[in-house]
Amino acid sequence: MTTRDQARRAATELSALLAAERGAGLAWQQRMWQITACLCADASDDEALRTARARFEAVYPGLRDFRLSPRADPSAHERLATLTARLHDLLHMPPITLRRARAADAARVAEIWHTGWRDGHLGNVPDELVAARTPESFRERAAARVPDTTVAEVGGVVAGFVMVVADEVEQVYLDAAFRGGGVAGVLLTEAERLVAAHGHGAAWLAVAPGNARARRFYERSGWKDDGDFAYVATGITVPCRRYVKQLDR
Structure with a gap:
């Protein structure tokens, strides 16, 4: 929204x-x-x-x-x-601006990613995955994933980001200070646009079953729960729900 x-x-x-x-x-x-x-x-x-x-x-x-x-x-x-x-x-909120991520954004993306991931996953994923998701791991992954990343700026500050690979919306995270201002909806809409631009008729993503806030957000945005899905992250199998959305191309 x-x-x-x-x-x-x-x-x-x-x-x-x-x-x-x-x-x-x-x-x-x-x-x-x-x-x-x-x-x-x-x-x-x-x-x-x-x-x-x-x-x-x-x-x-x-x-x-x-x-x-x-x-x-x-x-x-x-x-x-x-x-x-x-x-x-x-x-009175400053306008939301989307742009492709740059190498200089990696530290800020890692900060948002680490905090947001813990907010939505602690207690909802295996303990071994929590142990593997150290601050350094997010810094390394953010730097490596710059080409897949789009950031949203509000008043010149990176407020959130999305990562898209082929037909998967792989990561959507927002700084908690910017929740409720429509930034997450703008990022998700851009992710859907990128998936369609890549030639795919549908997008998908995985979400932890216990991450109720994220699931409500996706459902309000027109995504459908497609059932159980075993997501493999860092060699660890994580029980998830698979969400899908049909796209106009």
Whole structure:
């Protein structure tokens, strides 16, 4: 899901929350409708986000101070603050830029890869594989895999990367600080494009069964669970689930 898609969702949810209020709530809801319309317009992502950001900034001081009625459930007040802050952050996020990795990116890729791999795999893969995945192993692999790697930059910082080999989306990792901003969706979409550009009609990837967050992400992105799959990594057999997605070429 792109930053624009996530901003549209946040604006829609905020509009619905404000619509539950009588009186002044309708005026705020109409303002959110206008922001949502900007995000739905037939325009580039950058243009749509820029226009929506300008509209949001025009009402943000008042919206930030807006309070639900005293009779509202306390959780509604918290949700109002959370959604307002999230919409603000999404609309002000720097653009996401994709490019082919360079040798100088290897250290940053290794850092993201090591941290992300442990986050998704500890407790979900054999202990011998965990022992083999040392920080040095990620540095060596990142340097060797530069030709297969595409990185995503946000504000000039490498926020994540994807590695594609033939029809396999081999690695997709994101710095935790950039989660929720649409970077992962942009990377996965680019991986699908690369697989199709290589002449394949479908892409596949392997994911640890216990990596629930990754599995939800792939499923939301249109990937299908194709069943059990034995993935061999560093000579170690790792029980996985195989996910596939049919592609337009």
